[in-house]
Amino acid sequence: MSMKDNDYTCPKCKGHLNVGGYLVFATRTPKRHKGLILLSPKVGEYNYVHHEKLHVKKGELLDIECPICQADLSAPKNKEHAMIHMLGAEDNSEYDLYFSKVVGNQSTYVVANDNVETFGEDALDFDELFYEE
Numbered sequence: 001m002s003m004k005d006n007d008y009t010c011p012k013c014k015g016h017l018n019v020g021g022y023l024v025f026a027t028r029t030p031k032r033h034k035g036l037i038l039l040s041p042k043v044g045e046y047n048y049v050h051h052e053k054l055h056v057k058k059g060e061l062l063d064i065e066c067p068i069c070q071a072d073l074s075a076p077k078n079k080e081h082a083m084i085h086m087l088g089a090e091d092n093s094e095y096d097l098y099f100s101k102v103v104g105n106q107s108t109y110v111v112a113n114d115n116v117e118t119f120g121e122d123a124l125d126f127d128e129l130f131y132e133e
């Protein structure tokens with residue numbers, strides 16, 4: 001087992017999104033509350049942390065932005081998911097990592113070339129989500 005965590009970067013500015021054991025995103029709720037939300041960098045873990053004054057409700061679709069360049073991280077073809085880049089600590093390979101922007105939804109897709117690994121109890125068929133016409 002490697003002691004190193006996976007590394008995560010913004011696809012737009014290449015800035016590092018993981019700091020101090022969390023993945024850091026700028027977010028905006030449907031009620032236009034803005035803040036930072038911290039997610040677990042461990043694929044398949046869905047705990048999240050935010051300031052107590054940022055009201056985040058289960059089932060809400062959040063805006064997920066890069067905290068460095070403010071790019072909207074919505075995945076191409078499916079705006080209910082975000083996409084970032086992941087450098088695997090174990091194999092040093094680059095992946096596209098997709099995760100749901102809906103609070104409490106547990107689904108993550110780790111993609112390299114044509115290979116998709118799916119995590120979380122809410123995960124659906126990746127091709128249906130991202131490649132259906």
Ligand SMILES: [Zn+2]
Binds near residue numbers: 010014066067068071
């Ligand atoms: Zn960025």
